[in-house]
Amino acid sequence: MAELHALSLLPARVQQWLAPYEADEPLAASFRAQQLQAMLRLTPLAMAxxxxxxxxxxxxxxTVPSWLWAWVLALLFVxxxxxxxxxxxxxxxxxxLASPKAIRRAARHAGVLGLLWGSIPALLFASAPAPDQMMILAISCGMICAGGFALVTVPEAxxxxxxLLAGGSAVGLVRALDQPGTATLLVLLVTYGLVVIAxxxxxxxxxxxxxxxxxxxxxxxxxxxxLLRDFEENTSDFLWEVSSEGTLRHSSNRLDQALCYSRQDDPDLGLVELIARTHRGASxxxxxxxxxxSLxxxxxxxxxxxxxxxxxxxGGQLRWWALTAKPTWRLDQTRQDWRGVGVDITHKKHAEDEMHRLAHFDVLTGLANRRHFQHRLQQQCTRDSAGAGGAALLCLDMDNFKRVNDAYGHGNGDLLLKTVAQRMAQQVRSRDLVARLGGDEFAILLDGASSRTEVQVFCERLVRAIEQPCDLSGLAITPHLSIGVxxxxxxxxxxxxLLHHADLALYEAKQRGRGQVQFFSIEMDQRAxxxxxxxxxxxxxxAGxxxxxxxxPxxxxxSGRVAGLEALLRWTSARFGSVSPAEFIPVAEEAGLIRDIGLxxxxxxxxxARQLPGDLVMSVNLSVCQFDDALLADKILAVVERCGLPPGRLELEITESVFLQDTDDVMATLHRLHHAGVRIALDDFGTGYSSLAYLRSFPFDRLKIDRSFIAPIQSSPESEAIVHSVIELAQALHMETTAEGIETAEQAQLLQGLGCVTGQGFFFAxxxxxxAVTSFIAAQPATAN
Structure with a gap:
């Protein structure tokens, strides 16, 4: 390394530690020159x-030393x-370029300066008064820092x-060690010197x-x-030269053959005209x-x-050329010609077109993808801001598409998506755009549509077209859509x-039972x-x-006694006040919080329940989302054991929607809990899906009759008949019945007459x-069964 030779006066290890770079001659000479130039830029300021x-x-x-003015003259000379x-x-x-000698010369000059300045504290510090000592030490430290960083581009200097300057200062401090605080200043000086060197x-x-x-x-x-010059001069596909008038002055044989060009037959035809001629009669x-x-x-x-x-x-095929050229002046400097090269980029262009298609269109359906759709929507927004008219954005989602994939496989699911995409594309105008955003989510942009009636008519026509049976490998499946606008x-x-608001409208359509069209309203945004x-x-x-x-109760x-209690979750928020379970339980389920809250x-x-009388049963509701946990039964039984509660005093209430999950896993969980002694009740019986198959396959301990049948029971013979049928069905299956929502003595008396075992409602408590419930139970008179 050439730079290391410049440090030959120093030990080899110090040379290697100090060298700022590694380079061979003459590159090292160039670096040395730049080092010296950088140092010289600060020289006037440093000397001043x-x-x-x-x-x-x-x-x-x-007034102290007689030689100080000689020192000043020496400093002025340096x-x-x-x-x-x-x-x-x-x-x-x-x-x-600069030689290593120049670097050594700069280092010697800096060393002389350091020696001159180091002599001041070395000779004068010990004998100087305290104020002068502080002045000498301050100037020395300042000169150490300023000089070190001013010379940083030449680390030898x-x-x-x-x-040398730090050494002289250290000598002065050593000579004054008998003075208070000098040892501390010496340590600080050494520390600061090392920091500056590093x-x-x-x-x-x-x-x-x-x-x-x-x-x-x-x-x-x-x-x-x-490389670029070599490419332009020697490795081009073909060469060409065009005069300032546009005619070919020179062309390679390859270019002449491609353009069917003959200089004798077409001396006045330019490059642009020759290329245009190849398109005549071609489609x-x-x-x-x-x-x-552009050319x-x-x-x-x-x-x-x-x-x-x-x-x-x-040759009857579409080809693509990439032309590159630069202007050249003729020898007389009066006219500018063009000299250039051409490259056949047909394969590259096809690859770029395919990449563009893959980047902007969905591979499965051929529709625009999310990126292309958002770009088009952005253009529509820009046009609208310029007063070009409005548009309608439709977000569409296939209802229960996951069931198709689960039941018939993803191959048939893809066939269904392609069929639905084709039907959508057939229902829109050429200026509209249909896109697949992902999965079973689609979007349609209706350009110029600003009337709810117009969009409603289109949606109805679209739904009729979509909701026709599809033949998927011999399977007849009818797709259904929910639409937000x-x-x-x-x-x-x-x-x-726009996308957010259309999604909110789509969410509203699904919440209202799917298969619907919903238009966005500000209330949806507020609810969200x-x-x-x-x-x-x-x-x-x-935690709060x-x-x-x-x-x-x-x-x-x-018997007229308390048979059990139902635990009901309540939320009293400092921010929202008392929040209804009907509002916050669905939020907890969607957010994935219901597992922790449920436990x-x-x-x-x-x-x-442990604090209540020993025969009372405690009912707890289980969310359908909790059954997604494969360890649910283990966790429930662990809680029961940890609390020391007999399993027979715990009753878990589930709804019929639980059985829409993986039925085998749900049944296995319920059977395990039931065999452990935990009671299982079917809540809201009769309001959901047909439950008779579940009643046959699982021995529930209790059926809870929904309040919607109890409220009109006195005025509606139909409701009374339904309640009577449910009670008889439960008796035949050896299950108890509980009526919810009892609010009058007449309802309680009628239900007792129908054979209902227990009831709950505001009539009772x-x-x-x-x-309060402990006091309430204690206040009830003992009654024989």
Missing amino acids: VNIFNGFFIAWRLA AAQGLRAWQRARQRPPRL ALSYVL SVRVMARSYGSRLAAEADAAHQQQIVGL HGIDPSSHLR QVALQGSQPFRDLPVPLVI AFLPHDGNHVDA HRRIALEDGLRSAL GELHLAFQ QWHLA WVLERACQA RPLDLA
Whole structure:
């Protein structure tokens, strides 16, 4: 390494530690020149500071030593040498190379300066008064830092300067060790000196790395330039030259053959006319006019152009050329011609077109994908802001598509998606756009549609077209759609807002039973924001103690005593007040919070049951989402065991929607709990799906008759008949019955007469906290069964 030779006066290990870069000659010579130039730029300022500080020292301490003015003259001489070197560098062209000798010369100059400044504290510090000592030490430290960083581009000079100045300062402090605080100042001086030396090394390495990177970049640029020139001159597919009038002055044989060009037959035809001639009588779905116009404009200008795509027909096939050219002046400098090269990029163009198709269109259905649709929607928003008219955005989702995949396989699911996509595309106009956003989600942009009636008519026609049976490998499947609609600009004037509002309308359509069309309204957005706020609140509700249980007694109709209690979850939020379970339970289910909340409810209910009389049963509702947990039975039984509650005193209430999940897993979980002694009740019986098959396959302990049948039971013979049938069915299957929502004595008496075992409702008691329900039970008179 050439740079290491410049440090031959230092030990080899120090040389290697201090070297700012590694380079071979003559690159190292170039680096040395740049190092010296960078250092010389700061030389005037550095010498001015040296002269100022020198005169200041002489003025402050002139009465003490007799030799101080000789020291000042020596400093002026050294400073003058530095300024002279700077002046010579200014008057000459920037030096491109420098020898190691120049680096050593700079290091010697810096060393002399360091020696001069180091002599001041070494000779004067110990004998100087305390104020002068502080002045000497302050100037020395300042000169160490300033000089080290000013010389950082030449680390040899910086090291020489800092070591000699710091060494002189250390000698002065050692001589004054008998003075208070000097030892501390000596330690600080050594520490700061080492920090400066380390900083100089780091900054010098950084500067050297920059020099090496710049040199490497310049070298790479030279190589690239050579390769490009070689490509233009020797490896082009074909060469061409066009005069300022546009006619071919020179062309390669390959170009002549491709254009069927003969200089003798067509001496006045230009390159643009020859390419246009190849398209006569050809039909390839490409309009070449815009490309040829771009070529004509480029040839009429004065700037080089590169890779300008041009289509032409060769041998009856569409081909693509990329033309590159630069202007050249004739020898008389009166006219500008063009000299260039052409490359056949047909395969590249086809590959780019295919990549564009894959990037903007869905592979399965051929519809626009989400990216292309959002781009088109953005264009529509821009047009609308310019007053070009509105549009309607439809977000569509196939209802229960997952069941098709699960039941018939993903292959048939893909066939269904393709069929639905084709039917959608057949229902729209050419200016509209249909897209598949992902999965079974689609979107349609109806350009110019601004009337609800118009969109409603279109949606009805679309639904009729979609909801026709599809033949999927011999399977007849009828697809169904839910649709959400948002209008531009009424419901938003940018892409994210429109998509969000159409999604909210789609969510509303699904919530209302699927297979519907819903138009966005501001209330949907408000509900969505509240739903998000409720979800955030629920996440902290458990830890914040906002959730609590209320207990509603269940009454034994025949004996007139409390037979059990149902644990009801309540949420009293500091932000929202008292939130209805009908509102926050669905939010907890969708947010995935119901598992933790459900186990918390179960544990609190079991703990409460332990404080109540031993024969009372505690009923706890289970969410359908909790059955997604394969360890649900283990967790429930662990809670029961941990609370010390007999399993027979716990009753789990489930709804019929549980059986829409994986029925085998659900049944296995219920059977395990039932065999462990836990009671199982079927809640809201008769309001959901047909439950007779489940009643046959699982021995429920109790059927709970929904309040919707109890409220009209006195005025509706039909409701009374249904309740009577349910009670008889339960008796035949050896199950108890509980009627919910009893609010009058007449209802309770009628239900008892029909054979209903237990009931609950406001007639008996409202939901109470644990203390109140304990007092309520204690206040009930003992009654024989």
